Amino acid sequence: MLQLRVLGMNSGTCMDAIDISLVEFRQESPDAPLYMIPLKYDELPLNDKDKRDTLRLIVENRSSPQELCELNFRLGHMFADAIDRFAREQNVDLLRDVDLVASHGQTIWHQPDPGPGETKSTLMFGEPTVLAHRTGKTTVNDFRAAEQQVGRQGAPLACFQDALALVHPSLTRVSQNIGGIGNCAFVPAEKDGGIDEAYDFDTGPGNVLIDAAVRYFSGGEREYDKDGEMGARGKVYQPFVDEFLKNPYFDRKPPKTTGRELFGDDTAIKMIERGRSLGLSDDDMVATITRITAASIVLSYQRFGPKQPLDEIYFCGGGSFNPNIRAYIQECFPNARLSLLDKCGITAASKEATSFAFMGLECLLGRPMIVPSIEPQEPVICGKITPGRNYGELIVKVAAFHEAWSKTANSTKANGMNGTNSINKKAVGKSHASWLPAVRDLRVKDNLTREKEQKDLVFMDVRHAKC
Numbered sequence: 001m002l003q004l005r006v007l008g009m010n011s012g013t014c015m016d017a018i019d020i021s022l023v024e025f026r027q028e029s030p031d032a033p034l035y036m037i038p039l040k041y042d043e044l045p046l047n048d049k050d051k052r053d054t055l056r057l058i059v060e061n062r063s064s065p066q067e068l069c070e071l072n073f074r075l076g077h078m079f080a081d082a083i084d085r086f087a088r089e090q091n092v093d094l095l096r097d098v099d100l101v102a103s104h105g106q107t108i109w110h111q112p113d114p115g116p117g118e119t120k121s122t123l124m125f126g127e128p129t130v131l132a133h134r135t136g137k138t139t140v141n142d143f144r145a146a147e148q149q150v151g152r153q154g155a156p157l158a159c160f161q162d163a164l165a166l167v168h169p170s171l172t173r174v175s176q177n178i179g180g181i182g183n184c185a186f187v188p189a190e191k192d193g194g195i196d197e198a199y200d201f202d203t204g205p206g207n208v209l210i211d212a213a214v215r216y217f218s219g220g221e222r223e224y225d226k227d228g229e230m231g232a233r234g235k236v237y238q239p240f241v242d243e244f245l246k247n248p249y250f251d252r253k254p255p256k257t258t259g260r261e262l263f264g265d266d267t268a269i270k271m272i273e274r275g276r277s278l279g280l281s282d283d284d285m286v287a288t289i290t291r292i293t294a295a296s297i298v299l300s301y302q303r304f305g306p307k308q309p310l311d312e313i314y315f316c317g318g319g320s321f322n323p324n325i326r327a328y329i330q331e332c333f334p335n336a337r338l339s340l341l342d343k344c345g346i347t348a349a350s351k352e353a354t355s356f357a358f359m360g361l362e363c364l365l366g367r368p369m370i371v372p373s374i375e376p377q378e379p380v381i382c383g384k385i386t387p388g389r390n391y392g393e394l395i396v397k398v399a400a401f402h403e404a405w406s407k408t409a410n411s412t413k414a415n416g417m418n419g420t421n422s423i424n425k426k427a428v429g430k431s432h433a434s435w436l437p438a439v440r441d442l443r444v445k446d447n448l449t450r451e452k453e454q455k456d457l458v459f460m461d462v463r464h465a466k467c
Helices: 048-060 066-090 128-135 145-147 159-166 208-218 226-233 238-244 265-277 282-304 323-331 351-365 391-414
Strands: 002-011 018-027 034-044 100-111 122-127 139-141 175-178 181-187 200-205 312-318 337-340 385-386 443-444
Touching: 002 066, 002 159, 002 351, 002 391, 018 066, 018 351, 034 066, 048 066, 048 265, 066 100, 066 122, 066 128, 100 128, 100 351, 122 145, 122 175, 128 139, 128 385, 139 238, 139 351, 159 175, 159 181, 159 200, 159 351, 159 443, 175 282, 181 282, 200 282, 208 226, 208 265, 208 282, 226 282, 226 323, 238 265, 238 282, 265 282, 282 323, 323 337, 351 391
Parallel strands: 002 100, 034 443, 100 139, 175 312, 312 337
Antiparallel strands: 002 018, 018 034, 100 122, 139 385, 175 181, 181 200
């Protein structure tokens, strides 16, 4: 049986924190259910200077080779510092309790739709050799580049975990992440195709414009609108919302992704300056920008959601705790039940770090992930591996897992059966024979207590409960 503990980590578009999640994975064989057990989670602060320099680089879109080189390594050390602090505060023994580090890194630039003379590309900082050396653990990073090489967007990379965690026999579900950028993953009921028809895309700005406005109005003393307090006090200026939603991005059909290159701090500042000229208060502007995020999500569902009515909407990411966003979405979809992703055993805050832990595992095992139905279907293994001092131990475990699978597959073929019977043919695509089959059955357990049964989830009514 395979049993590995993976430390997944992520710093999002807003750079508001470094999310770290320690997850245990267990699987009897490659065609058996994969058990995911989230063990520990925390949000660690970023180094102020590293954060300022990174945001300046992204916003100004100019630098020198020396600055780029140094910043990549500085962020590597920043992430390593965060792991050290996580281990101390969460009582985690890195030597004993962690087998693999999976780091998304910090997105510096993401170019999924290049213009004439440009190249589809993506750039993540946070040097993995620094992490591997300082932790002693083999490190997986740079998950997006391989996706782009087979014609996909390379983002949001949400569909594979969301589809496996949320698929239901008869209910249509959507997972809505509200980080710096918002992204959704629609998961049809099994009767409508289930995980093979799931798809995801970026809905538009998440917290990025709201946070920029709050920093502007507070002179940098506050990073976000805690509990949506400013937005709740203000009045939405609807003409700004209507104008913003005319951005061509919202007319584009998925697959699509976006980021600070389209919805950055300068977008918020220009809107604020216009609002002040009209006499709008600080609270009015935060309320208006918050409504833009909520309305862009609603518009995305209405234009590009599945034909079946949405039964349940699951929220994750920092913006999921903003009651103003949730209330508007509930108003627009009164028949849908709203809940935090916690109800599935993966906390709303830890979802992205947990998903990168999952992706790190799949890269180490040489296993492709489920491909969103609207993207080019060629499977690919995402991530790059930097060996740590435990690399030999991991290779022995991986080799044993592969060998057991090879014997099972050969035995199945000898008996006249299909050795990849656990995989839908659409999902197989051009998978190489040496690759393990993609996971199609994920069982999430909460922290060392009981398994979450997907068919019997208990829902929290966020309209009447403080999250």
